[in-house]
Amino acid sequence: MFSAYGDRIAAIVLGACLLVAYLLVNPFELTSDVVATGLSGIPVTLLIFGVAGVSKRSALLIGGSSTLGLMIGTYLQTAGIVG
DSSP: OHHHHHHHHHHHHHHHHHHHHHHHHOGGGTSOHHHHHHHHHHHHHHHHHHHHOOOHHHHHHHHHHHHHHHHHHHHHHHTTSOO
16 A cells, blocks of 8 residues: 555656756757657656546556647647648
C-alpha cells in the first residue's frame, strides 16, 4: 500500500518539477509548435495520476489522448487547414 502512495507522491513531485521547467524554458522557442504541445502532456499526465487518484493505465489513456488531440489541433492550425 505504501508503494501506491509513494508512486503518487513521486508523480506529483515530478509532474510539478517538469511543469515549472516547461514554463521556464518555453519549448515553443526551441522546437516546433507541435512538439512543444506534445511535451506539455508529460507533466499533465503525471499530475493526473498523482492528484486524481486514477490508475496508471487510466492516467496514460487520459493524458495521451488529450495530448494527441492537442498536437493534431496545433498541427492543423499551424498548417493553415483550420482557424
